[in-house]
Amino acid sequence: MLTSLPEDEYSAEQVADCYRLRWQIELAFKRLKSLLHLDALRAKEPELAKAWIFANLLAAFLIDDIIQPSLDFPPRSAGSEKKN
Structure with a gap:
């Protein structure tokens, strides 16, 4: 290395x-x-660009926070679903 x-x-x-x-x-x-298409910044003014980036980062963190608990569970195997 x-x-x-x-x-x-x-x-x-x-x-x-x-x-x-x-x-x-x-x-x-x-x-x-x-x-989140963070590579497509359309804002021309610095303050708008900052707000857009912060809003998208906040959305990303919230999405990650919501999704993270589901990643701790293994997928169900076929045939393990409950039948009523």
Whole structure:
């Protein structure tokens, strides 16, 4: 692994952890851009652009908050549905 960090200050494990975290951040921004179209800023005025970005980030956080609990449950297997 290549890095510009001082070798005597950071272990290989610390560097790998940093890269893993960075990759998760990259994936989060990719999801934001694709799902909420954050790459299509139409506002021309700085204040409107800021408000638009903040509103979309708030929406993303709320959506993530709502969806997150459902990710803790494994999918049901076929035939495990209750029949009345």
